[in-house]
Amino acid sequence: MAADVHKKKGWEVPNGSLAPGDGQHAERSESPTPGLAQGTEPGAGQEGAMFVHTRSYEDLTSPEDGAAAARSPEERRGEPAELTSMEQISKDFSELSTQLTGMALDLEEEMRQSKEGKLEPSPQTTRRDSVLSGKEEEDVTMDAWRMHRKHVFVLSEAGKPVYSRYGSEEALSSTMGVMMALVSFLEAEKNAIRSIHADGYKVVFVRRSPLVLVAVARTRQSEQEIAHELLYIYYQILSLLTWTQLNHIFQQKQNYDLRRLLAGSERITDNLLDLMAHDPSFLMGAVRCLPLAASVRDAVSTSLQQAKAKSLVFSILLSGNQLVSLVRKKDQFLHPIDLHLLFNLISSSSSFREGEAWTPICLPKFNSSGFFHAHISYLEQEMDLCLLLVSTDREDFFTVSDCKRRFQERLRRRGVQHALQEALRTPFYSVAQVGIPDLRHFIYKSKSSGLFTSPEIEAPYVQEEEKERLLGLYQYLHSRAHNSSRPLKNIYFTGPRENLLAWVRAVCSIWVSLSSLVLHGRAVGEWHNTGVAPSPCAVLLGVSLHPCAREGWAGIAVGAGELRHRGLCHVLL
Amino acid sequence: QEGSHRLPSSQCMVVLLGSTSVGKSSLAYRYVKNDFRDSLPTVGCSFFTQMLNLEVASIKFEIWDTAGQEKYHSVCHLYYRGAHAALLVYDITNKETFNRAKLWLRDLEKEFLPDEILIALVGNKTDLAGEREVATEEGEEFARTKGLLFMETSAKSSHQVNDTFMAIAQELLQREREEASHHGLLTADLEESRTGTRCC
Structure with missing residues (x-):
């Protein structure tokens, strides 16, 4: 069953690639195609409508109580209606085929409580208070907080903090207010802010109504890659709540404090950000x-x-x-x-x-x-x-x-x-098994199956910062290869400490790090030397193509062999 | 199906309810593995089984450990349904969790007839007695007025954890016996009722 996943007709796309091409906006498809296509995610269709939604800066930054007081007459009148629509929601939920677990009851209760003037239990008290999380909330006024290489913030359209990677959201509410103000300001002009580049920082905005996601990064990643990570955070939040629920909540109550519902789950989002900083899976989309x-x-x-x-x-x-x-x-x-x-x-x-x-x-x-x-x-x-x-x-x-x-x-x-x-x-194999001198590390991705193989990261990428540097290099290659205005198929990059090779085709891609001692001619020769097929892809999978390669590519063949089992073989034929 | 509430003979479904971080998972872990460790918030629900051999019967506890977080509340309702017993857990060092336990009780009362489910009120974390916010008497008094079992425990120091589950088992057996004699029946044949008591 597993193998025929990839033999299905639905997977065959004329150009042989199942992933949407670089920079192309694929049609929305029900079948999950590898690769993240901008504009196909839920909520994307709402972008056009969001421009009518504007607010004054005062509204965004005024303290919660003030805003509540100012709005209370309407809210009070609106409340009975809200409750009935809550019931409607709960009915809608139970009718959904996949059986939503509704939040309606809890929301209803919360509204009742706020009517009684009872204070909501602060989500802060339960937030990351687990002993094991080993993380103290950071003081956002400290330099250490500013020194983080990447900050991620999530806020609601009302400018309310939803999530921050570092520091407590509460302490950041005015910062987030400013972010929302920036977004709204441009929206008022029927425009959308995407990023700000200044002083080595990239500030990237992703708008997925009813949420706004912002990253402030000093990494080598491209704007697109940072936006891609923000989308993952958005999907992570959806995976806990569903898009339907998220929207219902904010339709009912624009200034809802979403942290209540996400309480206890921040570590899942934290973990996702940590993983993305170390694991090439996310970069590869595999x-x-x-x-x-x-x-x-x-x-x-x-x-x-x-x-x-x-x-x-x-x-x-x-x-x-x-x-x-x-x-x-x-x-x-x-x-x-x-x-x-x-x-x-x-x-x-x-x-x-x-x-x-x-x-x-x-x-x-x-x-x-x-x-x-x-x-x-x-x-x-x-x-x-x-x-x-x-x-x-x-x-x-x-x-x-x-x-x-x-x-x-x-x-x-x-x-x-x-x-x-x-x-x-032995969950990893050594790059030495491949037997190619000067080969330090590689990633081989099969686009059609959405799988990749890669040897263990070894010397000289031993220390954490070296590992991150390697991933950073791959990120750089990836952003060059998938640059929407000028995509590249072959890249040979000579760096001070290593040479890198990227080979990107419709069905697969290979990303290689070689010792800096390898000369360009030899490196490329190494890849083309097989004579029969000048494609590394074929080399990777055809162990016997070249006598010298028989031993040489065995290691990769181990990896590829298991990929082949996962339905990769048609890629070869 | 109908009889499952009255004859908890061989299988007994227990559901742990309460706010975040009161120690529901730790109680379950202590009872099942007799060990303690700090745990991260539960995602969804966890299911454990544990055999308890008594002289008169052996009971297989099926324990549903639910997440205290709000977003999972609606899932927890699912596990009420077939439950023979519920542990309403609060943290004795946090008054708010005691109030939440009262709300949970209200939910349970909506769902069940009074004798359909055995409810135990459990004040956890007695090892942190220095920070106590809920007096033993307060818990006791509330349990008495509502007709609940009451126990104070510490999953960390293993204080009264086994006793709590033992008390539940005893009480359920007792109820079963009463039920049987009330109907003029012999004591339920445990072996026979083993089949078909699963409620889900």
Whole structure:
């Protein structure tokens, strides 16, 4: 089942690429295509309408109480109507096919409380107060706070803080007010602010009504890449609330404090930002595979496939942030972004290690208006192997739980547990296995399958800052290759410390770091030397094409071999 | 299905309810694994099972540990339904959580008939007695007026955690016996009722 994901007709796009081309705005499609197309996300269609929405600066920055007092007459009159529409919402919710879990009750209660003049419990008291988060709220007036390389802020259109990567949102409310003022000011002129470049900083704005996301970065990333990360944060928020719910809330109450609903989930967003700073998955828009013998993966996939239930849409086995196997219901596709959000959810919480978790989750690229229910559990205590079963029915816990039992049993009967355990012991392969002198690191991405493989990051990228520098270089190459005004297919970049090579085609892309001792001619020769097909892609996957390469490419072939199992082979043919 | 509330003989579904950070997960973890560790906020719900062997019967506890965060409240309603017992947990060092527990009780009362579900009020974190905001008497008094079991526990120091679950088991068995004699029946055949008591 897993393999035929990629043989489906829906996946075949005339140009051979499933991802929307660079800079092209693909038609909105129901099937999750790899790559993030601007303008296809929910809410994008509203951009035209948002310009009528303007506010004065005073409104945005005045303290909550003042604003509430000033608006109270209308609000009071409006309240009964709000309540009835709340009921309507709750009705609407229950009618949604994927069974939303409504927030209506809680909202209703909150409004009742605020009418009684009772103070809302401050979300601040519960925010990141967990002992394990190990993070103190930072003082936003300190230099240390200013020194962070990247800040991310999320605010509502009323200018209310929703999230800040560092420091408490409350202390930042005036800063966020200014941000909203900037956005509104330009909107009043029927224009939209995208970014501000000054003094080594990039301030990037992403507007997804009813939220505004802002990043202040000193990284080497391009504006587009930073905006891309902000979109991930937006999707992360949607995955907790759904787009429908988010919009209903703000339609009912424009100055709603969304932190109430996000309380306890900030660490998931924090974790996503940390991951994005280290993991090339997000840059590539693809998922990393655990290197595994094809036979073992087959057995795992078959076992997953056999442990199915009516409501089960996706069965995913993962280890760390690497995909082991993914089985999906016929005609249902999982977008890499949704998969990243699921990976992030799992890696950001230790609570899944115990018992069986059952949680509502929205997969925004799949359907931003409803919740799925995810059964999350680790197969064995000491094994880093997490099973994720995504169901459409929130009542189906026991059925899905039984699927897990059946999967484990089949795994046992097929006797692959040992092999799986072995594979988990070496989740990365060494670049030396590839056998190419001067090759330091590479990323090979198959665009059609949305998967990539990459060796372990080794010397000289040992220290954290070196690792980040390598990712920064890839980011730079990526932004050059995918520059919308001038996309590049081949890049050879000579840096002071290494040489880099990028090779971007419709079906796949390769990003390579070579020792700086390699001369341009030799490096390119190395890639073209195979004689038969002057494409690294073919070289990567055709071990026997060139005598010298037989040993040489074995390492990559290991990676590619397991990609091949995931349906990559058609890329070659 | 109907009988499941009256005959919690072999399987007993317990749901843990309460505000964020009162220690619901820690209580469940202490009871099931007899260990303590600081945990991050629960995402959604967690499910545990634990066997309890008593002289007269063995009980399989099915424990639903719910998330205290607001956005998950509506999910928690799901697990009320089949529950035989509910633990309303509050943090003795935080008065607000005690008030929230009262609200949870109101929700439960809406959902169940008085004898349909056994409710225990649990004040957790007795190891932090120095910061106590809710007096034992206050909890006790409230539990008495509402007819709830009452217990103060510490998941950290393991104080009265087992006792709480034991008390629930005893009480449920007791109720079951009364129910049976009330209907002029023999004590329920535990083995027989094992099948079909699952409510979900």
